Structure formats: C-alpha cells, structure tokens
Amino acid sequence: MLLFIPTLIGLTVIVFTLLHIGGTTKLLAMYLSPRLTGAARAHVIAELDAKFHLNQPVYVQYFYWLIQILEGNWGITNTPLYSGPVTQAIAIFFPNTLILTIFAAIIIWLVSIPLGVHTAVNRDKPSDNAIRVASLTFYAMPWYLIGVVLIIIFAVYFRILPIAGTVNPSLVVGLSWYHNGISYPTHILLIDALLHGDFKVAWNAFLHLIMPSVTLSLGVMAALIRLMRGTMLETMDQDFVNFARAKGVPEKVVINLHAKNNALLPVVTNFGYLVAGLLGGVVVIEDVFSYPGIGMWLTSAMLNNDMGGIMGGTLLFGLILVTTSLFLDILYAKIDPRIRY
Amino acid sequence: MMENRKHDSSPIVKIENLHLHYYTRRGIYKALNGVNLEIRRGEVLGVAGESGCGKSTLGRAIMGIIPRNAAIVEGKILVDGVDYLKPLREYFKKAKKFKPTKNQDLLKKVNEEMSKIRGQKISMVFQEPMTTLNPLLTVGYQISEVLFYHNPGLLASRRLARARATKEDTKNIVKILKEEGEGERLRQYLKNRNIMGLEDQIISIWRRKELHDLKKEQMILELCCEPISSMARGYLEQIEKTNSLPKFSKLPIVGRIVKRELLKEAFKKSAEFLGLLGIPDPDKVVYMYPHELSGGQRQRIVITTAMINNPNLVILDEPTSALDVTIQAQILELVKELKEKINSTYMFISHDLSVLSEVSDRIAIMYAGQVVEVGPKSAIFNSPKHPYTQMLMEAIPTIEAHELKGIKGEVPDMRNPPKGCMFYPRCPYAMPICKEKRPPLFKVGEDHYVACYLYGGEKK
Numbered sequence: 166m167l168l169f170i171p172t173l174i175g176l177t178v179i180v181f182t183l184l185h186i187g188g189t190t191k192l193l194a195m196y197l198s199p200r201l202t203g204a205a206r207a208h209v210i211a212e213l214d215a216k217f218h219l220n221q222p223v224y225v226q227y228f229y230w231l232i233q234i235l236e237g238n239w240g241i242t243n244t245p246l247y248s249g250p251v252t253q254a255i256a257i258f259f260p261n262t263l264i265l266t267i268f269a270a271i272i273i274w275l276v277s278i279p280l281g282v283h284t285a286v287n288r289d290k291p292s293d294n295a296i297r298v299a300s301l302t303f304y305a306m307p308w309y310l311i312g313v314v315l316i317i318i319f320a321v322y323f324r325i326l327p328i329a330g331t332v333n334p335s336l337v338v339g340l341s342w343y344h345n346g347i348s349y350p351t352h353i354l355l356i357d358a359l360l361h362g363d364f365k366v367a368w369n370a371f372l373h374l375i376m377p378s379v380t381l382s383l384g385v386m387a388a389l390i391r392l393m394r395g396t397m398l399e400t401m402d403q404d405f406v407n408f409a410r411a412k413g414v415p416e417k418v419v420i421n422l423h424a425k426n427n428a429l430l431p432v433v434t435n436f437g438y439l440v441a442g443l444l445g446g447v448v449v450i451e452d453v454f455s456y457p458g459i460g461m462w463l464t465s466a467m468l469n470n471d472m473g474g475i476m477g478g479t480l481l482f483g484l485i486l487v488t489t490s491l492f493l494d495i496l497y498a499k500i501d502p503r504i505r506y
Numbered sequence: 507m508m509e510n511r512k513h514d515s516s517p518i519v520k521i522e523n524l525h526l527h528y529y530t531r532r533g534i535y536k537a538l539n540g541v542n543l544e545i546r547r548g549e550v551l552g553v554a555g556e557s558g559c560g561k562s563t564l565g566r567a568i569m570g571i572i573p574r575n576a577a578i579v580e581g582k583i584l585v586d587g588v589d590y591l592k593p594l595r596e597y598f599k600k601a602k603k604f605k606p607t608k609n610q611d612l613l614k615k616v617n618e619e620m621s622k623i624r625g626q627k628i629s630m631v632f633q634e635p636m637t638t639l640n641p642l643l644t645v646g647y648q649i650s651e652v653l654f655y656h657n658p659g660l661l662a663s664r665r666l667a668r669a670r671a672t673k674e675d676t677k678n679i680v681k682i683l684k685e686e687g688e689g690e691r692l693r694q695y696l697k698n699r700n701i702m703g704l705e706d707q708i709i710s711i712w713r714r715k716e717l718h719d720l721k722k723e724q725m726i727l728e729l730c731c732e733p734i735s736s737m738a739r740g741y742l743e744q745i746e747k748t749n750s751l752p753k754f755s756k757l758p759i760v761g762r763i764v765k766r767e768l769l770k771e772a773f774k775k776s777a778e779f780l781g782l783l784g785i786p787d788p789d790k791v792v793y794m795y796p797h798e799l800s801g802g803q804r805q806r807i808v809i810t811t812a813m814i815n816n817p818n819l820v821i822l823d824e825p826t827s828a829l830d831v832t833i834q835a836q837i838l839e840l841v842k843e844l845k846e847k848i849n850s851t852y853m854f855i856s857h858d859l860s861v862l863s864e865v866s867d868r869i870a871i872m873y874a875g876q877v878v879e880v881g882p883k884s885a886i887f888n889s890p891k892h893p894y895t896q897m898l899m900e901a902i903p904t905i906e907a908h909e910l911k912g913i914k915g916e917v918p919d920m921r922n923p924p925k926g927c928m929f930y931p932r933c934p935y936a937m938p939i940c941k942e943k944r945p946p947l948f949k950v951g952e953d954h955y956v957a958c959y960l961y962g963g964e965k966k
C-alpha cells in the first residue's frame with residue numbers, strides 16, 4: 166500500500182527523463198499539434214514554454230509537467246488511428262483492451278487453478294504430463310503464432326469464429342449508439358449492446374472477443390499452472406494438511422479447503438507479474454486480430470514516432486500495474502488472516 | 507482400573523514385522539525394519555529412541571498417513587483387527603519396480619477407508635504445533651471439523667435439546683445437580699425429557715473450577731427455550747437419528763443452512779471443551795487464528811482436536827519436544843489430566859525418557875527402525891536389558907533430562923543397514939552371531955522382551 170506513491174513517482178520520473186533525453190523537443194512534440202503552422206505555432210510554443218517553465222532546470226520542469234499530468238493534460242497523439250488528446254485516445258481504446266484482458270484473466274484463472282490442483286494431485290500421472298507438455302508448448306510459442314494458428318483453425322478452416330475486429334460491420338450500420346467504430350456510452354461494444362438490448366450485436370461482439378482473449382490467456386497460462394502445481398505440491402506436504410487427514414476430514418475437503426487455499430497465496434502474489442505479461446501480450450494480439458485497443462494505438466504510435474502515444478501508453482501501463490498490485494495486496498490481506506493493515 | 511486393562515484381551519493396535527521403506531532419489535531409506543509391537547487397550551505406551559529411528563514413521567503408519575514414496579514392504583498393522591495397509595503391501599509384493607504414482611492411487615483408497623476412523627477412533631498429535639494448524643482457518647473451525655464430520659448427531663441433539671428444554675426443565679436440572687451432582691438421576695431426567703443433548707453442556711459448565719456456583723447455575727438456566735426454524739429442526743432431527751450427514755447436506759442451500767447450524771454448535775462444544783481444559787476465554791479463543799496463539803496454546807488446540815471425539819487411541823508424536831520447558835510441563839500435565847478424564851489408549855512418542863517415565867505404563871525402545879526392547883516402565887528403568895537401552899539410561903542427565911545425547915558411535919546409514927543386529931557397530935558386547943542374523947525378541951521377564959543375543963538364541 167505504501168509503495169503506491171513512490172512507484173508512481175518513479176514511473177513518472179522515468180517517463181519524463183525519456184522525454185528529455187533529446188532536450189525539450191520531444192516534450193513539445195507531445196503537446197504541440199503538428200497541424201499548427203506559422204504565428205499560431207509560435208504562439209502555442211510560447212504558451213507551452215510558460216506552462217512547463219522550459220527555461221528552468223530539468224527537475225523544476227518535472228514538477229510542472231507532473232502537475233499537467235495530474236490535471237489530465239497528457240498531451241496530444243497524432244496517428245492514422247486517432248488524432249487528438251491522449252486522454253481522449255485512452256478513453257476510446259482502453260475499454261476495449263480492458264474487456265479483452267478481463268476475459269483473458271478470467272479464462273486464465275478458471276483454467277489454471279483447477280489444472281494446477283489437478284496436476285499436483287495427480288503428480289507424474291499421464292494427465293499431469295500431458296498438461297505440462299501442452300502448457301509448455303503454448304508457453305514456448307510466441308503470441309502471434311498462437312493467434313495465427315487459432316485463426317487458421319477456427320476462422321479459416323472451420324469458419325466458426327470471426328477473423329478480426331470487434332464486430333461484423335454490417336450489423337452496426339445505422340445504429341444510433343455507434344459511430345466511427347466507437348460505441349457509446351461505455352465504448353465497450355459488448356456492454357453497450359447489452360445496455361441497448363441489442364443481443365444480436367452483443368453476441369457478435371462476444372464471438373469477436375473469444376479468439377483474442379483465448380490467445381492472450383494461452384500465452385501466460387502455463388506459468389500460472391506451473392506455479393499453482395508447485396505451490397500445491399509444497400502445501401500438500403505440510404503438517405496441517407496431514408493433520409486435516411488425521412482428523413478424518415474427507416480427502417476432497419483436505420485438497421480443496423486446506424491445501425488449495427494455502428497454495429493460492431503465492432499465486433495471488435504473483436498474479437501481478439502475470440497481468441504485466443498480459444499487457445505485453447495485448448500489444449501483439451490486438452495487432453494480430455486488428456482489435457482496436459490500447460495495443461493497436463500504441464503500435465501505431467510507435468510506428469509513427471508519436472511521443473504523445475508512447476508516453477501516454479507507458480504511463481497508463483504503469484498505472485495499471487500499480488493499481489493491480491495494490492488490489493492484489495488488499496485481496497491477499499483479505500485471504501490471509503496473518504496480514505492486517 | 508489396572509485390573510480392567512489387564513483383562514481386556516485384544517490389543518487395539520498390533521504391529522507385526524512391519525517393514526517400511528522410503529523411496530527417494532538418493533536411495534531407499536529403510537525406515538522400519540521389522541517392527542513388532544502391540545498397543546493394549548487403556549494403557550499409555552511410551553516409545554523412545556534417537557531422532558531418525560522411525561518413531562514418527564511408525565505413528566503415521568498406524569494412522570495411514572504416509573507419503574506416496576513410502577513402500578509397505580512386509581508386515582502389517584492391525585487397528586482393531588483391520589489391516590488397512592494391505593493394498594499397499596500387496597502392491598509392493600506384486601510390483602517389479604516400486605512406482606510412487608501407483609502407490610499413491612492405493613494410498614488414496616486407504617485414506618478413504620481410514621478417514622472414517624481417523625479423528626473418531628484413532629487420532630494423532632504432531633510434533634510441531636506451529637505448523638500443525640491451518641493458518642487460514644480459525645482454531646474453532648479446525649476443532650469443529652472433527653465434530654462435524656464424525657459426530658453430527660451429537661451436534662444436532664445438543665442444538666435440539668436447547669430448543670426442546672423448557673425453563674421448568676433447567677430449573678429441575680439445577681435442583682438435581684445441587685442435590686445429587688451429575689449422577690444417574692440427572693441422566694434419567696434428561697432421558698425422560700428427551701433432552702440428552704444437554705448432558706455434556708451441563709457437565710462442562712458444572713465441572714468448571716474457576717466459576718462461582720451462582721454463575722454456573724445461571725449458565726445452566728440459560729440452556730433452554732432457544733427457538734429454531736421448523737425447517738432446520740426437521741433436518742437436525744434426521745441427523746440426530748442417523749448420526750451421519752444425509753444426502754440433503756449436499757444440496758446447495760439446504761446444505762449450507764444445516765452446515766452452519768452444525769458448525770455453530772460445534773464451535774460451542776469446542777469452546778466448552780477448551781474451558782474444561784482450563785484454557786482462559788475459550789469463547790474468544792475459538793474465533794482466533796493460529797498465529798494469534800502461542801506455541802503452547804496451539805498444542806493445546808491440537809490436543810483438544812485430537813481428543814474431542816473421545817477416540818480409542820491417541821498417538822502423541824513428541825507433543826512437547828518443540829516447546830519451552832515450562833510449557834512442556836504444562837502440556838504434560840494436560841495429557842496426564844486427559845488420561846484421567848478420558849478413558850482412552852495413548853501412544854506417547856518421545857526422545858526424552860524422563861518425559862516417558864512420567865506418563866507411561868509400558869515403554870518400547872526403538873533403534874534403527876526396530877523395537878529392540880519393550881516392557882513395563884519399571885522393568886525398563888530398573889533393569890534395562892538391551893545394551894542400547896542401558897546406554898540410554900546412562901545418558902540421562904540426572905537433573906532436568908531432555909535429550910538422548912552422548913551415546914558413542916553413529917546411527918547406521920539406513921540405506922544400507924547392517925545385515926545382523928542393527929546395534930552391532932556400536933555394541934560393546936557384540937558377538938560373531940550378531941553380525942550374521944537379526945536377533946528376534948527374547949523374553950527376559952514378566953512382559954519384558956529384548957532383541958539381543960545376550961538373552962537367548964544360540965550363543966556362540
């Protein structure tokens with residue numbers, strides 16, 4: 166909990182330092198619309214100069230910049246995908262990524278915890294070996310490869326899942342709550358469609374989410390299964406598990422209540438790293454599936470050397486990681502009675 | 507009491523020529539090499555021996571709580587005449603190569619069979635109180651589990667009794683208690699009124715020493731008229747009759763209601779039991795987590811858990827070794843008190859002979875996975891026969907003895923134990939035959955047996 170603030174400060178310092186490596190030009194590029202020319206441009210530059218105190222030492226500039234960030238002035242992004250304030254771009258792209266990651270996280274949790282328990286309980290049996298081989302295979306495969314394989318199987322060969330995007334365009338033509346590929350009010354098509362009672366669109370949006378989220382989860386699942394298996398094996402050797410057996414508690418309860426809950430503790434702690442991994446995967450997967458989320462915007466920002474996008478994305482990812490670990494700390498404290506704030 | 511014990515014929519546990527080997531990557535550890543031992547009803551059997559001689563393995567094997575890499579190579583353990591480890595032994599006999607995975611499958615079956623008697627007929631207290639309790643569950647819950655899974659009928663009848671009893675009833679009960687104490691008349695009254703479930707609740711209040719009589723009376727008067735929903739009542743009545751968790755306890759909502767009701771009652775009973783053992787604030791303690799308690803308190807909780815169902819046999823695996831000296835003495839007192847209160851059988855494992863001298867009726871001395879001497883406590887202490895036992899006795903420091911130390915030589919490598927007598931390499935009296943053949947147990951006195959060629963066999 167206490168690490169929250171210093172982490173954020175560290176993060177912003179890094180971002181700011183990166184911005185300053187080439188002098189103030191990058192900072193300016195981040196806040197200056199390229200469409201401006203002539204006198205107007207000079208005027209805005211002077212304005213920014215005053216705002217960021219660009220004539221002052223770097224560490225002073227940092228504070229003025231931080232104030233702008235805190236006030237929500239994250240600069241301007243200018244890519245073929247979107248052009249406008251960074252915060253606006255985040256508001257549009259982030260919800261899509263959020264739902265994708267949430268889907269993936271749910272799949273990961275629902276699959277890897279039971280599999281981890283199963284493989285530990287059936288250690289060295291054929292099912293354990295099979296699951297280990299399969300998960301390691303996915304772990305070793307790069308994300309885009311998994312994505313392409315899934316596309317070939319399910320979209321090209323079986324034709325049961327859509328190849329790309331968030332929705333079949335013909336379904337959303339003329340909808341009052343959908344413009345230019347953006348749905349309203351939440352910007353998450355699936356949820357917006359449900360809110361408007363359009364179940365056909367909602368179902369279609371759901372189908373579009375399946376492959377990206379499955380791909381995303383397959384890439385990191387192996388790590389979690391392995392971790393769960395390991396901690397479970399360790400826990401099953403503990404005295405209190407044997408004591409539960411010595412009490413005559415049914416084996417099922419011994420495994421699922423006594424062993425599993427204790428084995429989950431280290432897994433919860435490590436789930437943060439997993440989320441970090443997911444964010445890395447998002448960039449690749451959104452590209453593979455042409456899925457309009459933060460990753461796609463970031464890719465396009467990097468290709469276009471768009472400072473606003475790159476810095477905004479870095480800050481955002483940092484923020485997500487910090488909030489996730491904060492959330493996990495709270496969760497941990499809730500499960501483990503030994504920890505109380 | 508002693509008379510009773512002698513006349514009770516069949517031993518509660520009979521171990522015959524038990525060989526147990528641990529298969530590890532570093533080799534096969536032959537932890538038990540032909541253990542012969544019986545535990546008789548009503549006795550306290552002390553088991554002593556150096557660390558690593560297989561005491562815990564033996565205790566756990568009786569409970570059937572052994573790891574997957576433990577092979578039952580030969581011999582059997584009869585618990586009340588039942589050979590629970592039979593599938594494991596048969597597997598080992600059959601198998602060309604011992605596979606832990608296959609052993610584990612059979613162990614699962616053994617677990618299933620034995621979970622019916624564990625915590626109910628036989629229970630065990632482990633050495634390390636710090637790790638024996640689940641850190642994520644309240645101690646009350648952990649005690650309650652034993653009641654919930656083995657004695658739901660008792661819980662149901664306790665709860666129902668409080669619903670059935672009237673104010674009039676509790677007044678009468680107090681009257682009876684004052685006149686005649688907790689005798690037959692009280693039982694008769696409870697039986698006639700169909701409120702037998704009150705018995706242990708009343709007694710647990712009445713016996714508490716630290717409470718004033720008026721307070722006790724008031725507490726007993728409160729054991730009545732507790733309303734209960736008709737649905738819960740129906741279910742509890744069924745559980746009371748069958749003393750088992752019926753099918754409906756697996757249904758999602760009903761099961762929850764029933765389980766909650768039973769667990770609540772189990773917490774009450776746990777607190778009562780802790781109170782009887784003289785643990786202060788038992789009503790608060792049951793809602794605490796293990797980390798909030800000291801080592802001694804935790805061990806009391808563990809012992810409570812093991813004892814609350816009045817098991818026939820309790821295996822105490824060095825219950826005091828991990829504790830401070832003063833706490834050790836308290837726990838020992840507790841065990842002695844329980845021994846008086848609850849008519850049970852105890853196997854008390856310790857590496858500390860002075861502890862055993864306080865609690866045991868008989869003592870078995872183990873060395874390198876074998877029982878080398880067994881006999882009445884007095885015989886073991888007054889005329890130890892086995893050279894190893896004699897050395898142990900000499901090694902006991904006179905004041906405040908704690909550990910078996912200061913014996914010359916080393917315990918044999920259990921991957922490659924001596925072919926003959928295990929003690930041969932360290933024995934000052936070793937003879938040629940000792941190197942060739944394992945000595946069987948020879949009778950040397952009344953109920954006193956020793957595995958040593960000095961006392962029998964073809965001496966050469």
Ligand SMILES: Nc1ncnc2c1ncn2[C@@H]1O[C@H](COP(=O)(O)OP(=O)(O)O)[C@@H](O)[C@H]1O
Nearest residue numbers: 528530535537556557558559560561562563573
């Ligand atoms: N799970 C296990 N795997 C392998 N070897 C074990 C295992 N448990 C115990 N042993 C070995 O078995 C022997 C007896 O151990 P144990 O029964 O714990 O002795 P004690 O309780 O008398 O100290 C020791 O040599 C120990 O190393």
Ligand code: SF4
Nearest residue numbers: 927930933940958959
């Ligand atoms: S059998 Fe032989 S070696 Fe073993 S204790 Fe007796 S005398 Fe010593």
Ligand SMILES: [Mg+2]
Nearest residue numbers: 561562633824
């Ligand atoms: Mg031990």
